[in-house]
Amino acid sequence: MQFDKTQLAAMERFYRGNLVNSITGLKPVHLLGSQNTSGITNLAIFSQVIHIGADPALIGVLFRPAMLGMNSLENILATKHFTLNHVNESMLLQAHWTSAKWQESEFKAVGLGEDWKDGFPAPFVAGAPLQIGLSLAEKHDFSINGTCLVIGKIEKIYLPDLALSPDGFVNMEKCGSMACGGLDSYYRPELVSRYAYAKPGSQPEKF
């Protein structure tokens, strides 16, 4: 099957949304926790999350064009802090359900607990297999479609001991973290292989 840009432009909207959101491949699933200046919390599911750099340690989150009710973005700009929380298989339904248009905090609405700790000014998700606390570093607006990329600096990382390798690698299968595809689909990852640093002349070894 093949499609070109003319067919893409003419496609029924939901079909195109499913197709184009699928073809970037496997994506992470994060629950983004924040609060507004009155202390009302917000929790939202994101898959457009990207590693930006290790030193300084930075992660980017893409936001759709600003609209009323985009509380996560408003909260980050107001409080300068947010959390990213991995999603395990037992939390999938609740994580997906945060995307409904709730009037109340999504934590309470879907039944996920707030985890406040170490004085960090945004809520982590209780029971999430891996939790990251971030401060706002930069925001870049993309005029081409009105999206923006929020870049956060990593302040805190909490992860399960059993998933951490001696060289710093974190195994997503041992962590229990799920992957996402398209707009509504979730995958269980199975680690197949790690490969050594690649050099010309000899095939990289598995380890």
Next chain:
Amino acid sequence: MQFDKTQLAAMERFYRGNLVNSITGLKPVHLLGSQNTSGITNLAIFSQVIHIGADPALIGVLFRPAMLGMNSLENILATKHFTLNHVNESMLLQAHWTSAKWQESEFKAVGLGEDWKDGFPAPFVAGAPLQIGLSLAEKHDFSINGTCLVIGKIEKIYLPDLALSPDGFVNMEKCGSMACGGLDSYYRPELVSRYAYAKPGSQPEKF
């Protein structure tokens, strides 16, 4: 286990690289195909690839700070076109090996075939389960760490019929596309569930 920003800043470089590259979670694996103005091809593995929008259909690729030998970026800026190709399990070793510092085209060096078709001015990867042809739309420089995000507009999509659902969703397990974790690890995805569009009041159904 937990780490804070002070520990991150003081970490041994490779440990920090493995850790921070792991915690963004599951990532896609793409082989980026390009050519220079003399027709010399280049193939490079990327996991920092992000959906930017469906209409227009846009994908972003993050590049590390510009340095000599960053042929993919130079080629895209010169020729305005590139391809993204999913990686299946039988191509993993070759895909990883493209990251070595080759003097010749990585296609020939690692043994992957060039797939030229429909007049598209950049090489696809022969046998890749899903292939995307893109034209350069925008480039955003991130001063915080010298990276840049290249945003490409989707011109062509080739995918296997059996992976395409009637609603436009593409199943990565049926496609055979792998996920990546950290800098050197690859995962096989198993589809667990799709959930209906989420609304308040009733739990989203699986389908």
